[in-house]
Amino acid sequence: MPRLDRLSELQRKASLAYPCLLNDSAPFTHMARPLSAARLALVTTAGIHVRGDAPFTGRDQSFRVIPAETPPADIVQSHASIGFDRTAFQRDINVVFPMDRVHELVERRELGSLSPKYYSFMGAQYPPYDGLQQDTGPQVARQLRADGVEVVFLTGT
């Protein structure tokens, strides 16, 4: 996003007032292999999912599985808001969820391989984040590891 000085006063104030978690440090996992040998998964908080799956609702902390080979035509987005432009996603899924780009990086041997499954969560979350931290986040982490994933690339919208 934008630097806050390029937003309207209303949008800037809303962003600054957002009740983020405050942390003093970050967890760290050492990569055992170089990226060119590692398996990567995409995870997004853009609220996208396979057409026909249950839509997300506001502040929903559940997740949806997106099989990696899902055609873009079968992916919809139930996250919609006046807070972000959706026409970019409508024109090209890769601007939010770079499914084609990661394939190209594998072909160029910059990435080792791709997870068979990607994951999506709802955006614009609001505290408490207990569901994400204690339930759905760890569930997805375990599923990713079971699929041999070592690296996760996260996008919002």
Place this chain on the structure above:
Amino acid sequence: MGVLARVFEEHGLATTSISLVREHTEKVKPPRALFVPFPFGHPLGEANAPDVQTRVMRAALALLDESDVPVLVDYPEDIYSGQDIDLVQASGVTRPDHSIDVAFEVTSLRPYYEQWVASHAGRTAVGVTRVDQRRFRGLVRVLEAYAADRDIDVPEWNTDVPLPQFVRWAADDLKAFYLEARMQQKPGDSFQELNTWLWSQTALSNLLRSVRDRMRSQGDPKLDYLAIGIAR
């Protein structure tokens, strides 16, 4: 998103992420994040610009080499330099003064919407209500009845879904339908031009404003939350 990155990292996965609001990322502290100076809705820069998207991805993936976390790096390329990236809102434009019937407007846009879908291998953001777009006049009737506080007796409303949520999804589906029809008509329009058109030129925009006003008049914070996503 920073919360999830932290959870994944705690569970033995190395993460890198795109930061859309630097100030938030500084607080949440995901292990590795690339701050991008792009509009909301454009985390990898620009639609149909694979080179830009790949450059952004590579910059984010390069952070995986960092072991001193948290690391938050600014992406250096400002592809929107000099442009207004604050998304156009309903309140920021002059509302249309015509009184075209919204259902008629939907019908007139349908051929363009269908061309859009056909030329994008079936891809469309429309579909959250699961109502076929050929029955979107029914969605319009739902919104009109809701705005006017009238009983809603149309088959398009799936009564398993609470009415306010269905109204919200109907609004989202109609917006997606309109914008895809417009992108088919005016493929070179920027996202600001498209959103300006939606809010200043369409009869739908006035209906969306009325729906928002009716939702907000109830004094219910849950409805306020749904309403703010419809129009501001």
